[in-house]
Amino acid sequence: MRLIVPLQGVVQGRGGLFVGSLIPCCLFYFLQLYLKRRRSPPPPPDSSDSTTAELPRTSSRSSLFTRGNSSIGRVRVSSRAAPLAKPPDSAYYIGLERVKTDPYDRVSNRDGIIQLGLAESTLCFDLLQRWMSDNLMDSLMMQSDADGGFDVSSIAMYQPFEGLLEVRVAFADFMSRIMGGNVSFDPSNMVITAGGTPAVEVLAFCLADHGNAFLIPSPYYPGFDRDIKFRTGIELIPVHCRSADNFTVTVSALEQALNQARKRGSKVSGILFSNPSNPVGNILSRETLHAILSFAQEKNIHVISDEIFAGSVYGEGKEFVSMAEVAASAAAASSGEFDKSRVHIIYGLSKDLSLPGFRTGVIYSFHEDVISAAKKLMRFSSMPVPVQRILISLLSDTRFIDEYMAAHRQRIRDKHFLFVEGLKQLGIPCAESGGGLYCWVDMSSLLTSYSEKGELELFEKLLSVAKINATPGTACYCIEPGWFRCCFTALADEDIPVIMERIKLLAESSTS
C-alpha cells in the first residue's frame, strides 16, 4: 500500500486510477518473476531416462498470480533432490554411462568401448571363488540351533546395526595385517557400513554442519562430490597439487586454501584425502602424514583418511603407513597433547578383496562420540547379516588372506608394468604410483590445446574414436590439463595391446 499511494499520487491527473493500479501490478508481476527465477529452475528434460509423466504446462504468466507453489505445473521434488534428476555433467559418470551402451567383449564385441574408468579388480577371482566354494556354506550356516542344525535366525534376524562384534574383530585384525602390522585397530572404535559410499557420507554428517567445508587435495576421486555434497550440504574445497610434487599435498597449499576459505566466510571442518591416493596412486610418506596431522591440530580440524586401497600397494619398496599408526604414535610421543580423536579412517573391501557388490565399508574413529553417532546412523546403511557371517569366516582365515594379498599385489604389479610399458612405447608417461588399481597418465602430448577444453575434446575422442573410457583430470579437479586415470585391473593381458593400438591410431590421426 505504501508504494501504491504515492504512485497514484504521481500519476493522478491522467487516467490516474488506471495507471496507479497498473504500476503496482506490474511491480508485483516482476517481483514474482524474479522470485520464480531465484528458486531452483526446473531441470531440463532427461534424454537418458523414460519420459516423465508430466502434467501439461499452462502459460507461465497465469501461474504467477496463483498463491503458493502448489498450483499447476510439474509435481515438485525437493530442491536438494532436483539437481540429481539432471543428466550427469561430470565426465566420470558420462564415461561410465557410455561404456554401458557399447561394452567391449573380447569375444563378442571386439569393437566395443573398453572400460578403464572403473577402479575394480578381477585379477584374483579364481582364488576367491575357490575359497567360497570350499568354505562358504559352512560359514553362512555356522551358527547352529539347539538341535545342532543350521540356525536361520543367525542370518535372518535383526542384529546390531553397527555390525556383530565378531565381524568388527575380524576387520580389525585384517586391517592391521594388511597395513603393515605395526598398527592395531580396536573393534569398539569401529562401525561397519554397507559400502565405502555410506561410510564417507556418515562421517561427513557427523563431523560437519550444512554449509561447512572439507579441504580435499586434488586431483580427487569424483565420487566424493556425490558422497559428501549430495545430502549433507557440505562443501569440498580442492587443494591443488602439482605434477612437480608428484601430486603430493603440501602444508603450504593446505594453509593457503584454508585462509582463502576463511576470507570467503567458509568454515572448514576437516581435511579429507585418500591414501593410497585416487586417482594418482601415490602413497603418502610418514612425514607427509605427520605434517597433515600437525596442521589439523593447529587449526583444530578433523582428518579423514580414506584408506580403501591400503591392501593394493604394489610398488617395489613402497611402504603403506596408516594414519591410525601415525596418530597413535604422535599421541604417545606428545604425552597426550596431540588429540588423536580428530582422526578418522575409512576402509572397505571393494578394492582390496574385489567385493564391491557385497557392500562392505568401515568407519574407524578415535572419537567416542563420532562412533556413538555413527552407530545410530547405521540403521540407514548397515551390512546385511549373511554378508557379515561370510566375512567373519573369510577375514579370519589368515592363511588364505596372506596368500590372497600376496597374489593380489603381485598381479597388480605385473599388470601395471605391462600397461605402463605399453604407454611408454607410445611416448606417454605416467605419474609415479605405488598403490591403487589404476595409473595416472599424462596424455598432454595428445592435446590439441593445453586447456580444459582440449582435455575434454581428447576425452570425447578417446570415447568415440579410440573407444576407450578413461577418466579425465577435469572430472577429478586436476589443475593441470591432459591427465587421465586409467584403471587396468579388470583387463586381461591380451586386452592391453588392443588398447595401445587404439591409442596409437588416435595419436597418429591427430598429428596427421
Added chain:
Amino acid sequence: MVALTAAKQDQNLLSRMAAGDGHGENSAYFDGWKAYEENPFHPIDRPDGVIQMGLAENQLCGDLMRKWILEHPEASICTAEGVNHFSDIAIFQDYHGLPEFRQAVAKFMEKTRNNKVKFDPDRIVMSGGATGAHETVAFCLANPGDGFLVPTPYYPGFDRDLRWRTGVNLVPVTCHSSNGFKITVEALEAAYENARVSNIPVKGLLITNPSNPLGTTLDRDCLKSLVKFTNDKRIHLIADEIYAATTFGESEFISVAEVIEEVPDCNRDLIHIVYSLSKDMGLPGLRVGIVYSYNDRVVQIARKMSSFGLVSSQTQHLIAKMLSDDDFVDEFIRKSKLRLAARHAELTTGLDGLGIGWLKAGAGLFIWMDLRNLLKTATFDSEMELWRVIVHKVKLNVSPGGSCHCNEPGWFRVCFANMDHKTMETALERIRVFTSQLEEESLKLTKPMAAPPMVAKKKMCWQSSLRLSFKDTRRFDEGFFSPRSPVPQSPLVRAQI
C-alpha cells in the same frame, strides 16, 4: 604442535546433527530396551529375564526359510553349486540392481496384494532396509523445514528416520479410539491447517497400511479419500506397506496401488510406496528396502541416492532365486498367515480371559492393548508409571502408546510374532499374575479388615463368580483418591515400590 584444552577441542568438533538428540535414543522409552538388553529372557538360562514384546519381528516361519536355503545351495553363490555366478555377483555394484532381483521383488509384491495389481520392476529402487527407504523418500520430496502429515498413533522410528538427517517435520493427524483410530478427512484438514499456521509447508501424507502400531488395515473408501485429499492439496502420498502380507483371518489388505486405478484423474506422480522384506518374509537381517514410486523423477533421484544403502549383490542374488520359486513363496505366505493367526489368537484369547481389552484388528505382528482402565489417572505420566511396572516388575518389554504419539494414554503395543509358544505362555502367565496381584491389592484396600488372604488367592479372577472386570476397579480407584480415603496411594504405585 599447539596444545588445546580438551574442552575447547571438543566444543566445535562434532556436527550439530551428531551431537543432538535426533537419534531419539535418549528418550525415556529406551528404558524398556535397556532392561531387555541387561536381562534378556531365555527359557533355560534366564527364566526371569525380560521378554521382548517391543520388537516387531516375524520369526514364525524360520523353519521354512531354513529348509529352502539348505535345499538351494546354488542361490548362495558361495557354494560349489552357485560359485560360477560368484565373480559376476561380487563385482556387481550398479545401483539399478540385478534385473532378476527387481523382477522377483515385483512379482512378490503382486502376490502379497493378491495379484490384483501389477508392479513394474523398473520402478523398484533399493535402499538400506525400510528405514533407508523412508529417509530416501523424505530427502527426495521435502526440504528442511517442510512437513509430512502422519496419522497417530504411528511407528516411533519415524521421528528419527524421517527427521534426523533430513530436517523434515512430522505433523500429527490425530486419530481417536472412539472410532477405532480411523483416519478422517476432518482430522487431515485440521492437521493441514495446523501446519499452515505453524508455517510448515506440507509436502506429503505418510500412511502405514497395515498400520503400525494398530494392526488395522485401511478400507477402500478410506484409501480413496486419502488419495483424493492428497491429490486436491497436490501433496505426495507415501504408503508404507511393509506389513502387506501379515493379514490373517478375514482382514483384507488393499494396496494404494489398487486404489489409484479406481480414482479418476489421480495424479500418479504423487504416489509412492515404501516396502521391505523384513516383516513379510521375516528377513530383517538382510536389509532389503524398496522404494516404489510412480513418479519417474523420484525413481531416478532415489536410485542415485540408493548408493548410500544398496542391497548387497549377494542378497539380491539369493532373494531373486528365492522369490522366483513360486511354490515356495505361495506356501510361505499361506503358512505365515496361518501361524500369525494362531499366535495372535493365543495372545488375544489369553487377554480376553483376563478382561484386558485390545483393538480389533487383523494384521501386523502386534496387538494394540487397552490398559486405560489400569491407569491411575488418564495421563501420560500415569501411563509411564504403568509401563515401568510392566517392564521392571512384570518383565515384559512392551511399547507405550505415548511413544507412538497416541493422543490418549493407556494403550500399549505388544508384539507376538517373535517368540515361540512356550515364551508366549510365560508372558501370559506373567500378565495373569500381575492382574491377579492388582485384584488382590484392590480387594485389600477397599476392605481393610477383609476376608482372609486365602479367599483372594484361591480363585483366579475369571473363575470367581464375583468376576472382577477391569471396568469395575474404577469404582475402587475413585474411593482411593477421595479426600476421605485413608490410603493415599493406588495399588500401581505400591506395586512399583
